[in-house]
Amino acid sequence: MQTHREMNFDALVVGGGIAGLQAALDLADQNFKVAVVEKDASIGGKMIRLSKVFPTLDCASCITTPKMAASAHHENITLFTYCDLKSISRESDTVLAARVVQKPRYVEADKCIGCRQCEYGCPVHVPDPEQGNFSMRKAIYIPFSNAIPQIALMDVENCSLCGKCAKVCPTGAVNYFQQPEELVIRAKTAVLATGFRLTPLDQKPEYGKGKILNVISSLDMERLLAPHGPYQRVLRPSDGKEPDAIAYVQCAGSRDKTLGVSYCSRVCCMYAIKQAMLLSGALPLADITIYYMDIRAFGKGYEQFFQNAKAMGIEFVKAKIAKIEQADNQSVRLRYEDQEGAGAVMEREHDLVVLSLGMVPEWHPEGICPVGCDTDAFIRTPMSRLSPTLTDMEGVFVAGVAAGPKDIVDTIAEAGAAAMEASNYLNKLNKKAAA
Amino acid sequence: MNETDKKSQKEALKALRVQRKASIERARNAVKEQNKRVKAIVAALKDGAKTVPEIAAATGFSTPETLLYVATLKKYGRVGEGPKDGDYFKYELLESKAGA
Amino acid sequence: MADNNQKDPEPKVGVYICHCGGNISDHVDVAKVAQEAEKLTGVSVAHTNMFMCSDPGQELIQKDIKDGKINRVVVASCAPSLHELTFRSAIKRAGMNPYLYDHANIREQDSWVHHGDPATEKAVALVAAAVSKARHLEPLEPIRVDARNHATVIGGGVAGLRAALDLSRRGIQVALVEKSPFLGGRVAHLNRVNPTGEKAADLIRPLAEAVCNDAGIQVYTCSRVVRFEGYVGNFKLGLKRQPPETPEDLAKLEKWAESGKKEGDYLPFAGYYPQKVPNTAEETEISTGAIVFATGFKTYEPRKGEFGFQENPEVIPLPAFIEAVAKEKPKGGTLTLNGRPIRRVAFIHCVGSRQIPGLHEPDDQGNLNEYCSRTCCSATLQAAIEIREAFPETRVLEYYRDIRTYGRGQEDQYERAADHHVLFFRYEPEAPPVVERAAGGTYPLTVTVKDTLTFGETVEAGVDLVVLAVGMEPNPIQDLIEMMKLPVGADRFLQEVHPKLRPVELANTGILLAGTCQAPMDMGEACNAAQAAAVKAATLLSKGYVELDPFVAKVNEEKCTGTGACVSACPVEAITLKEAEHQGKKIQRARVNPALCTGCGICVAECPNNAIDVMGWTLKQYEEMVDAIVAA
Structure with a gap:
């Protein structure tokens, strides 16, 4: 470690997704100084990676980017992107200390102007996880087109050190020798907004363990539907065919004890219905089928959204998919017991199958932060009925999916609630200090 | 940058190359393989727009790999989407080679 | 830079057209719109961007401002309710007056309803109109009004209690207004809460106690809001406290009397009883800076014969x-x-x-x-x-x-x-x-x-018994909805501005939403919503003042002859006649209270002398827009 910096804030927010940003904005607007620590190179979390959002069908970017920009420009908010959180511990009755490592981008943040000349110049292609690995980026790249900050970073694992990026950079920002930097961020309170990842696709042998062509995850489909997507249209990834028959397998990673995910992930019904609607807009002739156990359209306007989807001709089949197999012509065969017909075992083939995967926590506090988790691995909220954002660690609050699956609307409300708890905690400390 | 700085920078890069020998080797090989594929796909498109299965047939690459390259070439402006042929879109070479 | 704008009368308009990631550009030829915009009088630059609201999009505008290329901005994108504020802030950060801005809605009003060439033509016309208006915009300053450090929570259920307690802890004085004699709302009608299995009593009692023992919270049971006036920061509410009369309240009071409990106690299936009920009706007035709606839900009453009911x-x-x-x-x-x-x-x-x-x-x-x-x-x-x-x-x-x-x-x-x-x-x-x-x-x-x-x-x-799992309906608050002109959705619940951008705010500035008056929620979700509403109220009130947009009526005293037509036409009583002296004679002139004015423009239509105008939306600006649309 070359350098070491120490900084003081009122509040630390862990996670720069929509929950973290909303909590940070609600604190900063009350004139508290806030640090946001984000592991990725851009803030915006999962939401900025989505196409459109239910039930309004607003583009995700239209709702997320203003909050991202507002956070980035707020005089009371400091963003720490591309940072690893090593530990959060209580230093005294009034101070929490977070040890954070700023990972090297190999691009100097204050010099980079986001012109992407380095990316265009780089000769190495690397499959881009931001695009579901359906297209490639370079070994030096801007994370994605609406990323904040717009600073390039280098993937040293795939860099051939040819020197081209340094040569073409107009501001001399490329620095092959950049070192990690250790930061100590002190704050009086913290909000954990660490979000989720999808339940892993490859653990269920009946569903092909991720090896079957044209079986993709729901976030992959978000990329296919997004304006900056890999193909800028919906094609099946095995050969570029425009799919005629698309199926959704609901509860593919939820309500399933064999995966250790016995809970409902709460968003999959709605995102599948939303994607189905967007698909029937993009591919008016395609047949879209949703295989489900229970449709859980419980939020404001959601049931009406579901009924609209039915009226649009999207087919809902109540069935638990037993097996997914590769069929001829790169199609996918689903085997299921039809619960509403004669109960026979049925087989149907589709061009493209989307697994509606559930949510598991992105971050596990063990060994990093002495905050407790429940058996579902999400952060424990001991007063879930009255103060849903309280954790079992004083002065540390939780918001969004870190405290269990929830949709964007519920996440944003919860982030506001966490900000309220954190501001009242700060108030209490300040009053004590004044007394 | 003066001469001595340049020299020390060169030395440091050299040291870094030694340190990262394995990954650099891997990346260089990857670039070679990638360039071969790009070249073959571009060659296949020189005699007219083609769908992904047609490009795959012409080059001998698998269709998923072909689409991955076509999508990437499209992203960096070397290939464009042409008319639809059945269930597939045809892809064609674009004049500009920026970034690819 | 702001000074430059005023010294530099020549309008130089920058036009920025958003693809909205395909939402617009799938139907509107945005490049063509930019081309056409560049030809318009006063336009210096026209750019397109995949997402104007993204950071790179905003920076594009800021750079043109800083480079001195433009001194007026038009963004053509989604509805102004979504992003007008985003772009004004961006302009302000670049050092320009944020009101030298106009917004052309080419998504909701165009690409979402028209397709093909007509969509592009309409976008061109809307942009031309916005540019014409922008050329005639003048710098404005927001109206700053003092805000009372006081909030009123309407509804004493779990959401209302939660919001009141959080606001008070934040240092804001609170009035909690509950129509029934009891606190605790529908949660007090549960035995155990789901899914933790905790006794409702064990949750509601301490919460209600905390509220009632909080010196910063004034609790009014048996009370209703009967009068409403004012504006964010300075609302005035008339409260009527009266003896309970609904059968439900009377039945609960009877249960309470039977229990022999004293004030400051809790009875399951009734609630927390903080104070004696009044014997006579009385009215009070409270001045408050923000209002939190926590009016809750009632359960669905099945029709006669529905499942044998x-x-x-x-x-x-x-x-x-x-x-x-x-x-x-x-x-x-x-x-x-x-x-x-x-x-x-x-x-x-x-x-x-x-x-x-x-x-x-x-x-x-x-x-x-x-x-x-x-x-x-x-x-x-x-x-x-x-x-x-x-x-x-x-x-x-x-x-x-x-x-x-x-x-x-x-x-x-x-x-x-x-x-x-x-x-x-x-x-x-x-x-x-x-x-x-x-x-x-x-x-x-x-x-x-x-x-x-x-x-x-x-x-x-x-079976021996059939139990109907009845749903939720919003509590009947038609009187409040009409009095305060609150937006209501098709589902009859109160309608937030936007479910993700401003989920706990009503379009009425300073009025916030907590809990099931907005949509069905469980107890934890209602508490989250209540706390989110409280944090928004705290943000509004913590500065001591509130800034309002300056789109309000302004009287041209040269033209005004004191007819008073505007005074009687104003629906919010924002205009009065004031005595003034003119060449030694006493005359009457209209005067607008900008904090009360909603900028509706009725006075503009009524004035026989064209002596009143809404700032940012003047008659001249409208004429220019109409001319531009006709010309396009």
Whole structure:
């Protein structure tokens, strides 16, 4: 470690997704100084990676980017992107200390102007996880087109050190020798907004363990539907065919004890219905089928959204998919017991199958932060009925999916609630200090 | 940058190359393989727009790999989407080679 | 830079056209719109961007401002309600007056409703109009009004209590207004809360105590808001406190009297009783800076004959069942209610929820509850489990459409119910279960259903009791909605500005939403919403002042002759006639209170002398826009 910096804030927010940003904005607007620590190179979390959002069908970017920009420009908010959180511990009755490592981008943040000349110049292609690995980026790249900050970073694992990026950079920002930097961020309170990842696709042998062509995850489909997507249209990834028959397998990673995910992930019904609607807009002739156990359209306007989807001709089949197999012509065969017909075992083939995967926590506090988790691995909220954002660690609050699956609307409300708890905690400390 | 700085920078890069020998080797090989594929796909498109299965047939690459390259070439402006042929879109070479 | 704008009268308009990631550019040829815009008088630059609202998009505008290329901005994108503020802030950060900006809506008003060439033509016309207006914009300053450090929470249920306590802890004075004599709302009508199984009493009592013992909170029970005036930061509310008169309140007071409890105590299925009820009606006025709506929900009242309701005494709604069971001691064996053994009980889900036009009958006002009430599935399962555990001889049957145990810990409950041998039947909305008086046999009622879990088999079951899992409806607050002109959705719940951008705010600045007056929620969700509303109120009030947009009427004193036409036309009483002196003579001139003015423009239409204009939307600007549209 070359350098070491120490900084003081009122509040630390862990996670720069929509929950973290909303909590940070609600604190900063009350004139508290806030640090946001984000592991990725851009803030915006999962939401900025989505196409459109239910039930309004607003583009995700239209709702997320203003909050991202507002956070980035707020005089009371400091963003720490591309940072690893090593530990959060209580230093005294009034101070929490977070040890954070700023990972090297190999691009100097204050010099980079986001012109992407380095990316265009780089000769190495690397499959881009931001695009579901359906297209490639370079070994030096801007994370994605609406990323904040717009600073390039280098993937040293795939860099051939040819020197081209340094040569073409107009501001001399490329620095092959950049070192990690250790930061100590002190704050009086913290909000954990660490979000989720999808339940892993490859653990269920009946569903092909991720090896079957044209079986993709729901976030992959978000990329296919997004304006900056890999193909800028919906094609099946095995050969570029425009799919005629698309199926959704609901509860593919939820309500399933064999995966250790016995809970409902709460968003999959709605995102599948939303994607189905967007698909029937993009591919008016395609047949879209949703295989489900229970449709859980419980939020404001959601049931009406579901009924609209039915009226649009999207087919809902109540069935638990037993097996997914590769069929001829790169199609996918689903085997299921039809619960509403004669109960026979049925087989149907589709061009493209989307697994509606559930949510598991992105971050596990063990060994990093002495905050407790429940058996579902999400952060424990001991007063879930009255103060849903309280954790079992004083002065540390939780918001969004870190405290269990929830949709964007519920996440944003919860982030506001966490900000309220954190501001009242700060108030209490300040009053004590004044007394 | 003066001469001595340049020299020390060169030395440091050299040291870094030694340190990262394995990954650099891997990346260089990857670039070679990638360039071969790009070249073959571009060659296949020189005699007219083609769908992904047609490009795959012409080059001998698998269709998923072909689409991955076509999508990437499209992203960096070397290939464009042409008319639809059945269930597939045809892809064609674009004049500009920026970034690819 | 702001000074430069004023010194530099030549308008140089920058036009920025958003693709909205395909939302616009799939239907509008944005490059063409930019080309056409560049030809317009006064336009210096025209750019397009995939997402104008993104950071790179905003930086594009800021760079042009800083480079001195432009001194007026037009963004053509989505509805101004979404991003007008985003772009004004960006312009302000670049050092330009944020009101030298106009917004052309080419998404909701164009690409979402038109396609092909007509869409592009309309976009060109809308941009031309915005550019013409922008050329005639003048710098404005926001109106700053003092804000009282006081908030009023309407509703003393769990959301209202939660919001009041948080606001007070934040250092804001609070008035909590509850129409009934009791605090605790609908949660006080539960025995245990879902899914934690905590006693409602153990949660509501300490919360209500904390509120009532908080020196910063004034609690008004038996009170209603009867008058409303003012604006954010300075609302005035008339409160009427009166002796309780609704049958529900009187019944609860009777229960309270029977219990022999004193003020400051809690009675299950009534609530927390903080203060004696008044003997006479009295009115007070409170001045407040912000208002939090926590007016909650009421349960759906089934129609006569709906699943046999009111035709058979053995058919009751879930809340009545919960209250009845809570009185019974768990003694094993069979549940008895009013001395009658309940060997089998049937729960019917989705009663008054998920209603489908054409299938379900609307209520007498023509309303259908098309929404899911969100809490009934898990509340029903909770009741089923409690019965199976306390009275194992009582069998439970559940008739459902979809089981929606979405929340943390709820899926486990579903499984527990199955483990407890609760029998599930699934029905389609087209073929709901039929409840009938049994012709004979040992059970008074039969429930018949086409069960899709057994491939459409018709299943008939005799039962002693049918419990209807009734949904939520917003509490009837029509008086408040009309008085404060609040937006209401098609579902009759209060309608937030935007579910994600401004989820707890109403379009009425300074009025916030907490809990089930907005949509069905469970207790934890209502508390989250209440705290989110409280944090917004705190943000509004913590600075001591509120800034309002300057789009208000302004009188040209040279032209005004004091006719008073505007005064009588103004719907919000923002204009008065003031005495002034002109060349030694006393004359009357109209004067606008900018904090009260909503910029509606009625006065502009009424004034016989064209002496009044709305800033940022002047007649001149309108004329220019119309001319531009006609020309395009």
